[in-house]
Amino acid sequence: MGDLWQGLSQAFWLVLSADAELVEIAFRSLRITVSALVLACLIALPLAALLAVRRFRWRRAVIATLNALMGLPPVVVGLIVYVLLSRSGPLGALGLLFTPTAMIVAQMIIIVPLVASIAHQSLRDLWQEYHDLLISLNVTQRQKIATLLWDSRRALLTAALAGFGRGIGEVGAIMVVGGNIDNYTRVLTTAIALETGKGEFALALALGFVLIALAIAVNLVIHWLGRTEREGAW
């Protein structure tokens, strides 16, 4: 219990004094996860829309696989990315192992199935409503996808926030491919793992509280910018 209170008060002071290292680590966390999220959305959202409007033979299997991959174990993704990027691996010449880029790639792979699955769910429901209308207007496939994506943008925001949540709290993959290098690839979650290893529970907890606060703050800001839950908007 003592550690918990100490952690809370330490977190409070770290934030209040805008501790330079904490700020740097927090922004690095944000930078990596947001980059991974943006890239993941660029892949996942069109994919989800395509799965909603196109009928093809393996559609059901693809959707089922995508849903299953939501539970992709991060440490396995990390290991696969590691083996590919290692100097003795197939992509070793790029020299990307133990860089923030490698961390972004790993997180992107983890986030894509999650965002695509959630997005597909809401796009499919909307497609049922729009189907007859869009067919009768005789629009192209591309226009159907664009309409669906735009009209369900709030639901897609939820999908993206779920992806953000999975990425920002993830430690298994980024620890393996980033290496937790001080001032370079150390982020909040790997710093927490490190401090726990040192037996510095109060500091580890403080970082943990900062991480939770950061996740909440990002969600609040997005909702505020998106003007959800306000009058005149649904």
Add this chain to the structure above:
Amino acid sequence: MLRKIMLAASLAVWGGMAQAADVMKMAVTTSFHNSGLADILLPEIEKDLDLEVQLLVVGTGQALKLGRAGDVDAVLVHSRAAEEAFVSEGYGTHRREIMYNDFVFIGPSADPAAIASAQTATGALQAIAEAQAAFVSRGDDSGTHKKELSLWREAGLDAGAFGDWYRAVGAGMGAALNTASGMDAYILADRASWLNFGNKGGLALLFSGDPVLFNQYAYLPVNPELHSHVKSDLVAKLEAWLTSPRAAELINSYTIGGETLFVFNAKPAG
């Protein structure tokens, strides 16, 4: 709406990215990093050589594996047999001894196996095995783990055949100490990690001082003939610094709670 979000996101994402002129990667052991010495040496290296050394903190086994794969430029570890194999197999150019510290036996302060009165390190281990007192092993192929296994062999015991009082946790030094603290178990640790450890609980230092417990750290540059991208010039610069009188002074004067942790013993080049 989307545009605003994008703007906010990009502001958050692309905040500064400053770095020193030269950057190299070095794999070091958890015990070296947990000692806190790295926090003293790295800023001085950056000041003197304008070189940023990025540390990958792993066990000795994994550190050497990173060197083999060419994912780091140099390795600083403490397991002589494995290091010599690394060099003789051609993965490293040579092995340079830098400094040593020592291993200590940690255990519950009540000391049920009475190892505090043991004469030798092997005697202490025999006492633990006889009492079947809980013992936490690193179990992660690290230098400390290899040392522990060799000590069991010297004591005439087979660690593979122990009962469930022998618990291999497969974790780094700090995590293993946390486990020992939680279970009130015996554990072999390096002195530096122990002194810096924040969650001592009911544990105490019970046995140390046997010369077999000395722990030699050596610097291994990765062979540029196998991996052409290795920054050999920076690696050589760092080696010269680590074996210089300046490093000697910093290493020898590093203390925690008044206790000296490392003894510099690099021999001058030549």
